[in-house]
Amino acid sequence: MRTIITISGLLFICLLLMVPAKASSTKVLAKIDISEQRMRIFVDGKVQHSWPVSTARRG
Structure with a gap:
């Protein structure tokens, strides 16, 4: 169960990294x-x- 939670968390982080950032x-x-x-x-x-x-330059 702990492995599934860890893998789910890592997948969520990977998905967040793929979201394009808004240009300033x-x-x-x-x-x-x-x-x-x-x-x-x-x-x-x-x-x-x-x-x-x-x-x-001098000044």
């Missing part, structure tokens, strides 16, 4: 400002992250 319509954009030496990540037009970067 989120727009992600990375912009690098050389004069400020910063990289900003925009998600749906809003700044989500900002990091200093090295662009091999």
Whole structure:
């Protein structure tokens, strides 16, 4: 009985893995400002992250 439950559980997990995932319509954009030496990540037009970067330029 325990074997049947285990096999049933594994089959259920396999079926879940075959269900296609819904595509995301989120727009992600990375912009690098050389004069400020910063990289900003925009998600749906809003700044989500900002990091200093090295662009091999003084500043």
